[in-house]
Amino acid sequence: MIDDPRVVALAAACVAFAIYLCLIGVGLRLTRQRYGVSLLIGCAVLVYAATASWAQANVVIAQWHFAAFYGLGVAATVFTYGAALKALSLRMLLVMAAAPDRSAAVTRLSNDVIRASFQDRIALLEERQLIRRESAGYVLTEAGRRAASRISRVQDALNMGLGGLYWD
Amino acid sequence: MSLLPPPVIGTAIVAGLAMPIMLVLLSWGPQRWRHSGRRFKVSVLTGWILWGVLAVALPGIAGAHPLDWLAGAAVLVAATLVTFNAWSLPAYGVTLNMLVTLARADRPLDLETWADRYSGGRSIDRILLDRLGHLVFFKLARRDGDVVHLLPGSSRFAVAILKIWYFIFGLARPR
Numbered sequence: 400m401i402d403d404p405r406v407v408a409l410a411a412a413c414v415a416f417a418i419y420l421c422l423i424g425v426g427l428r429l430t431r432q433r434y435g436v437s438l439l440i441g442c443a444v445l446v447y448a449a450t451a452s453w454a455q456a457n458v459v460i461a462q463w464h465f466a467a468f469y470g471l472g473v474a475a476t477v478f479t480y481g482a483a484l485k486a487l488s489l490r491m492l493l494v495m496a497a498a499p500d501r502s503a504a505v506t507r508l509s510n511d512v513i514r515a516s517f518q519d520r521i522a523l524l525e526e527r528q529l530i531r532r533e534s535a536g537y538v539l540t541e542a543g544r545r546a547a548s549r550i551s552r553v554q555d556a557l558n559m560g561l562g563g564l565y566w567d
Numbered sequence: 568m569s570l571l572p573p574p575v576i577g578t579a580i581v582a583g584l585a586m587p588i589m590l591v592l593l594s595w596g597p598q599r600w601r602h603s604g605r606r607f608k609v610s611v612l613t614g615w616i617l618w619g620v621l622a623v624a625l626p627g628i629a630g631a632h633p634l635d636w637l638a639g640a641a642v643l644v645a646a647t648l649v650t651f652n653a654w655s656l657p658a659y660g661v662t663l664n665m666l667v668t669l670a671r672a673d674r675p676l677d678l679e680t681w682a683d684r685y686s687g688g689r690s691i692d693r694i695l696l697d698r699l700g701h702l703v704f705f706k707l708a709r710r711d712g713d714v715v716h717l718l719p720g721s722s723r724f725a726v727a728i729l730k731i732w733y734f735i736f737g738l739a740r741p742r
Contacts, residue, residue: 408638461573463573467638483732483738487694493741496717505715520661521678543669547670550667551670564694565698
């Protein structure tokens with residue numbers, strides 16, 4: 400029997416995190432990645448509330464420790480989900496890993512990862528009606544102009560300038 | 568649940584909250600710290616140092632149980648990840664910055680011109696090199712002329728971990 404409430408908290412956080420991973424695995428597949436981050440956060444709150452109330456009623460648990468350990472698991476999951484979904488560097492890593500000699504030409508990475516990702520994002524922006532295609536290229540719709548203006552305001556408020564590149 | 572956290576966790580929460588506050592404050596700080604990446608590193612480092620200083624300065628923390636320290640560190644790692652997520656969206660988010668790039672253009676842009684403008688007037692290869700920089704920095708890959716090679720060992724481990732996450736998330740892996 401574990402007596403230390405902090406050890407109980409660590410064990411409960413590990414169990415809750417495992418349940419969380421199973422739940423989001425099912426949820427993301429069922430919803431086909433729609434509402435991804437909302438689902439991740441919603442499931443996190445649900446599992447936290449269920450585990451914390453069960454633990455409160457049945458064992459002596461250090462709740463702050465439980466929140467800290469479980470919170471780390473959720474933060475790492477949300478971070479990794481964002482990276483797996485969008486990070487261009489991870490896409491490059493997987494493209495090279497799938498190649499027989501575990502390498503790729505710069506031109507191939509440029510076409511298969513960067514250009515393809517740009518096209519994916521253009522499709523996404525078109526689907527959300529933030530841009531539209533004209534004969535000369537893409538232009539913002541009214542909704543796109545409002546969204547770009549909001550993002551610009553945040554960037555200006557934080558003195559960021561136009562971002563986009565890490566190593567500039 | 569006690570309303571007040573144990574001192575080690577409490578100080579970690581304070582230090583974690585200091586990270587986004589520092590990010591905002593440094594917007595008007597010294598010029599050399601204004602770069603988005605540098606600002607993030609300084610803010611995170613400040614949070615961790617603040618935790619260390621508070622732990623030394625406040626009574627009753629130094630002799631805390633190892634699991635108290637572990638919980639405090641968990642709070643700060645989580646704060647670092649959450650801060651990075653929030654910060655990287657406007658600073659490095661491709662879709663958001665594509666939108667802003669298009670808004671600043673005075674004419675319609677095709678994909679190539681859009682990518683050129685996104686990379687600050689350079690080319691789509693500049694974006695490739697920027698993202699490749701992560702793999703090189705973390706010693707997962709090396710560039711040899713026009714070919715990029717994965718480094719054995721570290722890259723295999725990273726790919727294995729990544730595949731597990733892709734499986735958990737139910738995401739299709741790029742090929």
